[in-house]
Amino acid sequence: MRQDLPLFPAAASTGAHQVDAITYVWLVVAAFFSLLIAGLILYFMTRYRRRTPDGVGAATGSPLLLEVAWSAIPLAITLVMFAWGARVFFYIYRPPSNAVEYFAVGKQWMWKFQHPEGNREIDELHVPVGQPVKMIMTSEDVIHSFYVPAFRMKQDVLPGRYTTTWFQADRPGTYHLFCAEYCGTEHSRMIGSIVVMEPTDYQAWLSGAAPGQSIVASGAQLFESLACNTCHRPGPGMAARGPRLEGLFGHQVVLADGRSLVANEDYLRESIVAPAAKVVAGYQPIMPTFQGQVTEEQLVELIAYVKSLSATPGDGTPVSAEASRAGAAATGPAIAPGATAPTSRAPATPTAANPAPPGR
Amino acid sequence: MSANPNATTPDTARTSVTAPATSDLALPRENYLNAQYGLRSWLLTRDHKRIAILYLISVTAFFFLGGFFALLIRLELLTPEGDLVGPDTYNRLFTMHGIVMVFFFLIPSIPATLGNFLLPLMIGAKDLAFPKVNLGSWYVYNLGALFTLWSILHGGVDTGWTFYTPFSTTYSNTYVITAALGIFVAGFSSIMTGLNFIVTVHRMRAPGLTWFRLPLFVWSMYATSLIMILGTPVIAITLLLVAAERTLHLGIFDPALGGDPILFQHLFWFYSHPAVYIMVLPGMGVVSELVAAFSRRRIVGYRVVAFASVAIAILGFLVWGHHMFVTGQSLYTATIFSVLSMLVAIPSAVKVFNWTATLYGGAISLETPMLYALGFIGLFTIGGLTGTMVATLGFDVHVHDTYFIVAHFHYIMVGGTIMAYMGGMHYWWPKISGRLYPSFLSKLSALIIFVGFNLTFFPQFILGYLGMPRRYWSYPPEFQVLNVLSTAGASILGIGYILPLCYFAWSMRYGKAAGDNPWGAVGLEWTTASPPPTHNFDVTPIVTHEAYDYGQAPVLGEEARVV
Numbered sequence: 001m002r003q004d005l006p007l008f009p010a011a012a013s014t015g016a017h018q019v020d021a022i023t024y025v026w027l028v029v030a031a032f033f034s035l036l037i038a039g040l041i042l043y044f045m046t047r048y049r050r051r052t053p054d055g056v057g058a059a060t061g062s063p064l065l066l067e068v069a070w071s072a073i074p075l076a077i078t079l080v081m082f083a084w085g086a087r088v089f090f091y092i093y094r095p096p097s098n099a100v101e102y103f104a105v106g107k108q109w110m111w112k113f114q115h116p117e118g119n120r121e122i123d124e125l126h127v128p129v130g131q132p133v134k135m136i137m138t139s140e141d142v143i144h145s146f147y148v149p150a151f152r153m154k155q156d157v158l159p160g161r162y163t164t165t166w167f168q169a170d171r172p173g174t175y176h177l178f179c180a181e182y183c184g185t186e187h188s189r190m191i192g193s194i195v196v197m198e199p200t201d202y203q204a205w206l207s208g209a210a211p212g213q214s215i216v217a218s219g220a221q222l223f224e225s226l227a228c229n230t231c232h233r234p235g236p237g238m239a240a241r242g243p244r245l246e247g248l249f250g251h252q253v254v255l256a257d258g259r260s261l262v263a264n265e266d267y268l269r270e271s272i273v274a275p276a277a278k279v280v281a282g283y284q285p286i287m288p289t290f291q292g293q294v295t296e297e298q299l300v301e302l303i304a305y306v307k308s309l310s311a312t313p314g315d316g317t318p319v320s321a322e323a324s325r326a327g328a329a330a331t332g333p334a335i336a337p338g339a340t341a342p343t344s345r346a347p348a349t350p351t352a353a354n355p356a357p358p359g360r
Numbered sequence: 361m362s363a364n365p366n367a368t369t370p371d372t373a374r375t376s377v378t379a380p381a382t383s384d385l386a387l388p389r390e391n392y393l394n395a396q397y398g399l400r401s402w403l404l405t406r407d408h409k410r411i412a413i414l415y416l417i418s419v420t421a422f423f424f425l426g427g428f429f430a431l432l433i434r435l436e437l438l439t440p441e442g443d444l445v446g447p448d449t450y451n452r453l454f455t456m457h458g459i460v461m462v463f464f465f466l467i468p469s470i471p472a473t474l475g476n477f478l479l480p481l482m483i484g485a486k487d488l489a490f491p492k493v494n495l496g497s498w499y500v501y502n503l504g505a506l507f508t509l510w511s512i513l514h515g516g517v518d519t520g521w522t523f524y525t526p527f528s529t530t531y532s533n534t535y536v537i538t539a540a541l542g543i544f545v546a547g548f549s550s551i552m553t554g555l556n557f558i559v560t561v562h563r564m565r566a567p568g569l570t571w572f573r574l575p576l577f578v579w580s581m582y583a584t585s586l587i588m589i590l591g592t593p594v595i596a597i598t599l600l601l602v603a604a605e606r607t608l609h610l611g612i613f614d615p616a617l618g619g620d621p622i623l624f625q626h627l628f629w630f631y632s633h634p635a636v637y638i639m640v641l642p643g644m645g646v647v648s649e650l651v652a653a654f655s656r657r658r659i660v661g662y663r664v665v666a667f668a669s670v671a672i673a674i675l676g677f678l679v680w681g682h683h684m685f686v687t688g689q690s691l692y693t694a695t696i697f698s699v700l701s702m703l704v705a706i707p708s709a710v711k712v713f714n715w716t717a718t719l720y721g722g723a724i725s726l727e728t729p730m731l732y733a734l735g736f737i738g739l740f741t742i743g744g745l746t747g748t749m750v751a752t753l754g755f756d757v758h759v760h761d762t763y764f765i766v767a768h769f770h771y772i773m774v775g776g777t778i779m780a781y782m783g784g785m786h787y788w789w790p791k792i793s794g795r796l797y798p799s800f801l802s803k804l805s806a807l808i809i810f811v812g813f814n815l816t817f818f819p820q821f822i823l824g825y826l827g828m829p830r831r832y833w834s835y836p837p838e839f840q841v842l843n844v845l846s847t848a849g850a851s852i853l854g855i856g857y858i859l860p861l862c863y864f865a866w867s868m869r870y871g872k873a874a875g876d877n878p879w880g881a882v883g884l885e886w887t888t889a890s891p892p893p894t895h896n897f898d899v900t901p902i903v904t905h906e907a908y909d910y911g912q913a914p915v916l917g918e919e920a921r922v923v
Contacts, residue, residue, distance in 0.1 A: 006838055009826045022755050023825070030745040037716055037741045041734050044719035045726060050656070054880070056910040057657025058721035067661050070713040071706055078702040081752050086695050088754025093691055108531070142527040143621055145686065145761060149827025152758035156687045158622070159526060160615025163688035176836065180686075180761040180829045182520050184531060185447050188832035 012150040012171040012196060018088045019152035022081070029077060092153060095166035099132035101304070103215070105296045106137065106144035106157040109186035111177065114300065118212035123192030125177070127169060128202035134166040136265060140296050145181035148194050154180055162265040169196040219305025222298055226290065242287060243280045249310040254281045268303045385873040387794045391891040406491035407894055412477035413792075414498050418505065419473060420861070422464040427854065429457035434816075434850040437843045442834040450833040451518040452534065458521025463543050464505055466777055467635060470642035471553055471588075472501070474784045475581045477792060479557060481885035481892060482575050484566025484901040489559040497552035504546030511535035511542065520831060522632070525613035525624040529605040537606055540599040547592045550638075554588030557581050566884065568903035575883055575907045576652075576665055580645025583669040587634045587641075587676065595631035598624065622687055629680035637676040640772055641669055643736065643780030644711055650733035650783050651715045653881040655722025658908040661714040668707035675704040685756050694753055701751035708744050712737060727879065728802040732783025735810045739775025743768060746821065764824025770817045782809065782860065789864060790878045794891040795871030797863050805863075809856035815849025882909060 011020055048057070102125070105112045113121045127133050137146055139159040147154040148167070155165035179190035197205060213221075223229055231242035249268070254260045256279040261267060270277055272294065275287035294302065392409045402410060433453050436444045445453065476494065480487050488494050511517055517539040519528040528536050561582050565574070602624070604610050611617030613624045652659050659665055681689060681697030715737055724730070746768040750756045759765060786806075790796055819842040828839045835843070877886040882905075888897050 006826055007822055019754050019758050022752060026749045026752065026755065030742070030749065033745060034738070034741055037712060038738050040716050041719065041737060044716070044722070045724050045734065048655070048719060048722045048724045050723040050725040055656065055723035057655050057718075057723045060658040060660050060662075060718070063660065063717070066713075066717065067664055067710070071710050074709040075703075075706050078705060078748050078751075079699070081748070082699050082702045085752030085754040085756075086698060089685075089694065089698075089757065090691055092754060092757055142531050143524060147761070147827070147829065149758070154686045154757050154760055158615075158688065160621070161688075176827060178827065178829045182451075182524070182527070182831040184518070184527060185451065187451070188442070188447070188829075188834045191836075 010150045010171075010173070010175065011152070012173060012175055013148075013153065013167045013169050015088070015092045015167060016150060016152040018091060022085060022088060025084075026081065029081075093155075093165060095134040095164065096132050099134035099166050101134045101136055102127070103297075103300045103304075104135055104137040104146060104157065105140060105300070106146070106179070106183075106190075107140035108142065108184050109179070109190040111146075111179075111190070111192050112297065114215055114297065115206070116215055116304075117206055118214045118218060119206060120212070120297075123177070124195060125192070126195045126197055126202060126205050128199045129169050129172050129196050130199065132166055132168045134164060136162050136164050136300070138162050138269075138296055138300075142183045143181045144179045144183050144190065147178045147180035148175055149178070150175035151194075156181055162269065169194075172196045172198055172201075215301050215304045216308045219301035219303070219308070222294070222302055223305055226294070226302075228302075231287070241283075243283060245306050246309045249307045251310070253278075255279060256281050256283070256285075265303055265307075268306055269299055272299060272302060385875040387873050388889040388891070388893070390893060391794065391889060392894045393794070393891050395894045404495070406487070406495055408476050408480050408488045408491065408494055409792075409892065409894075411494050411498055412473050412475075415468060415472040415476060415501070418498070418502060419465050419469050422460050422505065423469075423857075424861075426457050426460035426465055427857065429453050429460065431850065431854060433457060434847040436833065437835070438847050440835050440837045440840050440843075447833045448518060451520075451831070452516035454831055455517050455520050456512055459508060459517070459539060459543065461773075462521055462635070462639075463546055464501075464508065466639040466773055467550060468501060468546075468553070469639075469777065469781050470646060470784065471557070471581060471584055471638075472497075472549075474646065474781070474788060475557065475577075475584075475642060476553070478788065478885055479560060479578060479581055480564070481791075481888065481896055482578055482883060483561065483564060483569055484884045484897060484903065485560065485564040486895050486897070488556045489563060490556050493552050494556055497549040497556070500552065501546050501549035504542045504544070504549065507538050507542030507545060509542075511538040514538075522628060523599070523602055523624075524628075525602065525605070525621045526615065526619070529602055529612075530614045530616070537603045540603055544596050544599050547596045550588045550592045554585035554592075557585040558589070561585075566901050566903050569884075572663060572666070573903055573906055574666075576648035576659060576662070576669075577642075577645035579666040580641045580648070580669045583673040584638050584641045584645075586670075586673050587638050591631045591634040591638070591677070594627060595635075598627040598631070601627075622684070622689070625684050625687060626680065629683045630677070633680040633683065634673075634676040636769075636772065637672050639777045640740075641672060643740075643777040644669065644708075646780040646784040646787075647715060647733045647736050648711075649883070650729050650787055651718050651737075652908040653787065653879055653883075654725050654727060654730035654733070655718055656725075656880075656910045657718055657722040658906065658910065659714060660717040660720075661710070662907065665711055665714050668711050671707045672704060675700065675707070679704055679751075682751055682756070685753060686760050698751055698753045702748060705744060705748045705751070708740075712741055712744070725879075727786075728799065728806055729783045729787035729879075731803060731806040731810075732779050732786060735806065736776060736779040736783065739771055739779060739810075739813065743771030743775055746771065758827075759824050761830050762824035763820040763828045763830060766830055767817045767820035767824060770820070775813055775817070779809070779813075782806070785860070785864070787879070788885070789867070790874030791885055791890045791892070793864075793868050793871070794874055794889075795867045796874045796878065797860075797867040797871055801859065801863050805856050805859035808852060808859070812849050812852030812854075812856050816846050816853050817849070819843075819845045819849075883907070 011017055100116055102116065103114045111123050113125045135146060135155070137155065137157040138161065139157045141159060143159070144157040145154055146157055146165070151167045151169065153165060153167050155163050157163060173196055175194045175196065177192040177194050179187060183190060231240065232245050248263050251263055252260055253263050267278065273289060273291040275289060276285045279285045392407055402414065405411060432445065436442065436450055442450060514535055517534045517536055519532050519536055523536070523540065561578060601612050605612045605614060605619065609617060611619040613619040613621050615621060648659055648665060679697060679701045681693060682701045685694050750759060750765065750768060786802060823839055823842045826839065828835055874890050876888065876890050884901055887901060
């Protein structure tokens with residue numbers, strides 16, 4: 001609680017300063033036009049006060065030049081601000097390729113976080129200063145919104161799909177985390193904090209907190225315990241009943257109905273909870289649904305594990321059945337030409353929300 | 361006194377600028393108010409003026425109901441901890457405040473009261489095109505209102521007036537279906553009114569009243585009606601889908617049932633953004649009338665202002681996505697909605713400049729209605745500018761769903777629409793009731809409303825930028841000072857709204873007779889008696905002048921005259 005009457009919020013991320021710059025310019029523009037209109041009204045209503053009861057105003061001409069001017073000038077100003085705002089918007093929503101992925105699950109009425117190292121937190125998230133942090137988020141129930149005023153950053157968190165955003169904190173401190181989308185009774189209690197720490201403090205915090213295995217390791221464990229491997233990773237010489245998952249993430253997939261898509265988090269999630277929705281070409285829809293059997297957190301771990309498979313050597317395994325069965329490593333037609341393996345930590349994930357950025 | 365017999369001769373508009381002495385005037389012996397007696401004569405009336413009065417009573421009741429909810433909201437927010445009411449009650453309060461104010465006050469307010477009363481008078485018609493449909497619309501409105509009142513009395517709704525899914529379809533345990541049905545039914549009254557206005561403007565203008573001689577209020581009513589009949593069916597269908605998912609568990613919006621929660625937002629805002637213009641365009645029309653009448657000057661850029669209304673009505677349908685910048689819609693979609701939202705701001709800006717320019721060289725009289733009109737221009741300017749701010753993508757990410765948005769749309773809805781509505785009521789009250797209200801008291805209440813409004817909502821801009829989210833029952837303590845200011849302003853604002861209720865009621869019995877044209881204004885409504893006779897005009901007027909022709913408009917060519 002900095003003071004009793006703050007007039008400007010703390011700014012603690014690279015994006016926050018860019019948003020504030022827009023704010024300053026808009027404030028000047030808005031103040032100028034508000035004062036201009038108010039000043040003109042006050043001046044005219046004094047200067048042109050009706051002197052006699054039957055006084056009438058001057059004849060109205062058709063000031064074409066004025067009409068053009070007061071249409072064109074606001075248009076020019078708003079278009080400049082639009083372009084600037086769009087630039088900052090793209091910055092806010094396109095994570096850089098070196099961003100580290102953190103996961104968040106919103107539910108009525110709490111935030112659950114998981115670090116890539118596996119640490120879990122509720123309503124509090126520790127992050128290192130200076131490190132781009134990508135948030136991959138989903139909701140267990142209704143729509144929530146992940147909002148950190150000090151980062152000037154907000155992203156709705158939706159049930160049934162993933163949304164992403166990112167930030168790079170540049171000032172250690174503890175900042176408010178709010179749920180910004182009305183979500184029911186305790187909406188105003190669905191708050192928490194983002195603790196930004198120096199990297200060394202963060203490492204100390206990580207090791208001091210309840211030790212656990214990394215999110216990928218948890219996913220690998222689940223992959224075994226749910227017996228995903230029996231179909232998706234058959235032993236030598238066995239026919240694969242399901243597509244191999246190595247090299248899948250970030251690559252193009254051809255579906256049985258002829259459509260094709262790029263495998264992203266939403267696709268992986270859907271393939272686990274509703275496998276029949278999008279069946280890979282050449283496979284039978286035999287996979288049972290795991291809806292209700294895995295929690296949102298476990299889904300996140302499984303997806304993190306499948307993503308990690310795309311970083312292993314031997315990448316480029318085709319995702320169509322023929323090629324998979326043949327065990328050929330050659331590039332099949334199912335893979336988009338020129339598709340490259342994403343890097344291990346933050347593949348530039350093309351999701352519905354965030355088209356893949358060009359290499360930064 | 362009956363209709364001005366001189367109205368049929370070309371030069372009377374000039375003479376009518378002289379304000380008549382009002383001291384020894386009497387009300388016309390027979391007028392629409394006393395033409396028939398008894399409750400039955402009101403409930404079965406087909407007179408657009410009486411229907412306007414019926415609407416006035418209904419929307420006023422809802423205004424004070426919505427205001428009561430607002431007062432409780434502000435009292436709750438006086439302290440950071442939720443202590444006055446519980447969180448569930450608070451959630452119902454802001455939901456019911458929004459539903460009542462938007463659907464049962466703001467949307468019908470100006471069109472159904474002032475529009476109903478004035479549209480036929482302004483175009484020299486005896487009534488609207490479909491008088492029975494008009495009366496029917498009032499009953500439909502009240503039927504919808506009954507559904508909503510029923511859900512309020514049984515504990516209310518807690519979804520927010522926006523009914524976002526899947527909260528509204530799956531998770532809320534309140535009376536969502538009855539509230540949604542109430543809005544669904546009331547929507548039909550909007551459609552009926554809009555249809556009536558469009559046909560009336562097309563078919564029933566007096567001889568000589570060409571499109572570009574129409575008062576700008578008529579243009580704005582026309583544009584509003586277009587939105588009403590094009591947009592309202594969409595919200596009606598959307599709310600039916602919500603009810604269908606809630607009762608039949610059809611998977612439409614809830615992803616657990618196979619639906620898409622964002623689909624609801626697209627459908628909802630496809631109506632509800634244009635609905636913003638249903639609320640504010642009539643206000644703009646009123647302000648055009650007031651500025652012209654109290655400057656005694658034709659509105660600068662008449663055609664520009666008229667077409668700006670139509671442009672706003674059309675562009676208003678193309679910007680709904682700016683309510684969804686942070687939902688995860690594609691960055692390119694957001695970019696397009698952002699630039700379109702910037703475009704829709706331009707016609708509004710142009711109107712502000714034209715009104716201001718009209719003051720230049722005018723003969724300005726600061727009567728109560730003019731105070732409201734000038735207040736409207738100032739507050740609407742702030743509301744509009746902050747609107748372009750939130751249309752700026754990078755800026756909106758921060759302030760979306762915060763009090764900045766709350767402040768912004770209250771500057772448009774309250775600072776804009778309600779200021780205009782109050783100004784219009786004060787301007788045409790002498791025509792509606794035939795009587796004058798106390799001048800000093802009314803100016804005082806206009807001042808109280810202006811001060812109270814700014815004190816209530818300006819601090820909310822700062823609160824929003826600081827990061828206080830909307831719909832918060834409790835909040836971090838550093839936000840308290842600004843919330844206290846806002847609550848203090850709301851109590852002042854409340855007094856400002858109660859005063860006019862009192863002196864309007866008082867004036868109906870004790871006010872001085874106003875005479876036909878107390879403001880010395882031009883316009884067909886001022887050429888007939890106050891209150892007008894049931895049939896409006898004894899002789900159908902013939903129009904030979906431009907609107908707002910205060911004796912100095914260029915002389916019209918002979919071919920333009922219709923005799």
